[in-house]
Amino acid sequence: MNQPVPLPSTTAPARIGQGTAVEQSRAAAEVQAAVVVAQQCPRNIQAAVAEMRESCKQQGLAERAFFRYSRGGQTITGASVHLARELARVWGNVQYGLVEMRRDDEYGQSEMQAFAWDVQTNSRNSSTFIVPHRRDTKNGPKQLTDMRDIYETNSNNGARRVREAIFAILPPWFVEEAKELCNQTLRDGGGKPLAQRIADAIKTFEGIGVTADRIENRLDRPSTKWTEHDVAQLIVIYKSIQRGEVTAEDEFPAPRVSADELTGGKADKPATDPTK
Structure with a gap:
């Protein structure tokens, strides 16, 4: 019985450049080192809380700790990415970031990923999303072609996802106390x-x-x-x-301003007939 003879493959295996291979190895080593350091130097929760309280007393942080914007006729408010980054810093053993995974200039969009990772507890939150290369204006959407405009649009859209990723891995009580302290600092006004x-x-x-x-x-x-x-x-x-x-x-x-205020109260008044 004749056995089929395998044909040679016409597609060569994908190759990566030397620079890419070095970067992949470096990234893997960095992640492994972060996990080892987190296990050897676990966070001190009492020290993290004390540092958070001291940070939230600073007027500079409190003034940047909240955002505000309008959507659908309603005002949306909340804790900002600036507060999220500061809380991630003082909590310790937390990595977060924003990565542009793929850019498609033909369709005018970027595929982005925002993540936050507690390397000590291995708690991770990430989201992948598409950012169109356009900006909403009063005259309708405007397509972006300048590299700086695209970068700023990607960063602005990604910052909101990074904020939510960080807050997702931090203890809720830690975040809520920080927000209340920042509000108190704003009310105090630096004395x-x-x-x-x-x-x-x-x-x-x-x-x-x-x-x-x-x-x-x-x-x-x-x-x-x-x-x-x-x-x-x-x-x-x-x-x-x-x-x-x-x-x-x-x-x-x-x-x-009403028409009467503009004209001194003389607008649209019927003329008086002197014969009456």
Whole structure:
């Protein structure tokens, strides 16, 4: 009985470059070393909590600890990626990052992966997602072709996934205490008197074209009755405006002016007949 003769393969096995092979070996060794170090030097939870509390007392971190943006007519707020990275640092033995796995210029999109990994407990969270190379504008979506624009779009979209990945592996009580402490730091205002912080907030918003009247309309009370919570909220809004998450017009809409106010109350009034 004749046995079939195997035909030689016409496709050569895929080869990787020397640089890629070296990088793969380095990455594997780095992961193995991180696990060994985590087992030999486990985290001190009491020390991590103490360092977290000290970090959250700093005004610089508290002012960047929260984000704010509008979606579907609603305001979305929460802890920012800046707070997530700081908590990952003080918790210790945590690796996180954002990787562009593949870029498709033909379809105008990038395949990204965000991850966070507690190397001590081997708790890992990751997500893979597609980022289109376009930006939403008032005139509709705009296709991106500049490399810097694509990089910034990928980073901005990835930062939200990295934030959620970090929070997914950290203990909830650790995160909640950090958020409350940051809120308390914002309310305290670095020890400044409330009147001074109100004046500073008004001056800061005037620098971006937002008058005190618009802020008072937004808070629904005059500046003389603002509280520590109001000033803390204004700080979060201002930082979100700086980061481009919201606009000043969305948060502080200019008051509508009626036709009577524009014309001094003389608009659309019927002329008086002198014979009557």
